[in-house]
Amino acid sequence: MPLQIHGRxxxxxxxxxxxxxxxxxxxxxxxxxxxxxxxxxxxxxxSARAQELAAQYNCEALSNYKDVMNSVDAASIAVPTxxxxxxxxxxxxxxxxxxIEKPITTTIEEARALIEEAERRNLILQVxxxxxxxxxxxxVSKMVEKPQFIExxxxxxxxxxxxxxxxxxxxxIHDIDIILSLVNSEISDLRATxxxxxxxxxxxxxxxxxxxxxxxxxxxxxxxxxxxxxxxxIFQHNSFLDLDYQRQEIVSHTKKGDSIGKEIIKPQEKEPxxxxxxxxxxxxxxxxxxxxxxxxxxxxxxxxLKVSGLVNLSL
Numbered sequence: 001m002p003l004q005i006h007g008r009x010x011x012x013x014x015x016x017x018x019x020x021x022x023x024x025x026x027x028x029x030x031x032x033x034x035x036x037x038x039x040x041x042x043x044x045x046x047s048a049r050a051q052e053l054a055a056q057y058n059c060e061a062l063s064n065y066k067d068v069m070n071s072v073d074a075a076s077i078a079v080p081t082x083x084x085x086x087x088x089x090x091x092x093x094x095x096x097x098x099x100i101e102k103p104i105t106t107t108i109e110e111a112r113a114l115i116e117e118a119e120r121r122n123l124i125l126q127v128x129x130x131x132x133x134x135x136x137x138x139x140v141s142k143m144v145e146k147p148q149f150i151e152x153x154x155x156x157x158x159x160x161x162x163x164x165x166x167x168x169x170x171x172x173i174h175d176i177d178i179i180l181s182l183v184n185s186e187i188s189d190l191r192a193t194x195x196x197x198x199x200x201x202x203x204x205x206x207x208x209x210x211x212x213x214x215x216x217x218x219x220x221x222x223x224x225x226x227x228x229x230x231x232x233x234i235f236q237h238n239s240f241l242d243l244d245y246q247r248q249e250i251v252s253h254t255k256k257g258d259s260i261g262k263e264i265i266k267p268q269e270k271e272p273x274x275x276x277x278x279x280x281x282x283x284x285x286x287x288x289x290x291x292x293x294x295x296x297x298x299x300x301x302x303x304x305l306k307v308s309g310l311v312n313l314s315l
Contacts, residue, residue: 024078097124104297126290127297133275155225
């Protein structure tokens with residue numbers, strides 16, 4: 001039965017969370033604590049799970065996202081990627097601002113359609129690349145001038161979840177998005193290799209990306225590693241920067257005369273997901289462009305799909 005809320009109260013932004021998996025439940029937790037936000041409902045086809053979270057955050061539990069459509073100003077979509085397009089389009093056609101978890105959709109055509117619909121209606125469409133809101137990433141992006149070589153590693157032990165998609169779409173897409181933002185140049189060449197080891201999809205991938213401005217990036221991703229590693233190295237003239245995503249810490253190595261100076265920089269540690277959702281609410285309130293809009297989400301997806309295609313061709 002549709003949920004009805006009559007108008008805003010005190011300029012509150014009414015929000016719903018669609019999907020309560022490993023990410024969606026944290027969306028609910030954070031939205032429930034943001035000043036100026038009214039978490040209206042939690043939606044999941046698993047009614048028991050939705051009800052459990054709704055009781056915890058004092059909101060409604062629904063099993064059909066269409067029942068909350070007319071009662072919110074915005075929604076975050078944290079359902080399986082195959083459902084992003086249909087749910088996202090339904091909300092956009094009802095003039096609702098959206099945060100969609102990464103990857104934006106399963107195909108470029110779907111991503112393009114969402115972007116065009118959002119632009120046509122002047123709506124916010126943000127994609128959940130939360131590493132952009134990592135304190136270390138935010139700082140290192142200001143330190144990058146003309147990168148010559150970028151090396152990323154994103155390795156995880158096998159967890160058994162997210163295996164319905166290639167590791168390129170599950171993990172590597174984070175680093176692809178960040179690399180594209182740092183280099184800001186068109187890709188001139190892309191090579192990739194990888195393997196299917198424990199699942200029917202790609203579990204290990206290695207991509208080599210060359211850009212028209214001369215920069216080269218190497219991205220290595222695995223979901224069957226011994227240890228969890230999240231690292232980004234950026235080499236530029238007379239210096240290189242080493243970012244540890246997990247510690248949100250940067251080690252800066254700079255040439256000083258005939259020696260190399262080393263500085264450890266530790267910005268204030270913040271929860272990336274909370275920063276992402278705060279940024280989304282700010283965009284909704286002020287009608288400003290998201291840090292990661294649908295366009296950036298589409299470009300990251302385009303490269304990730306290309307990497308997957310090249311790996312599958314090599315197998």
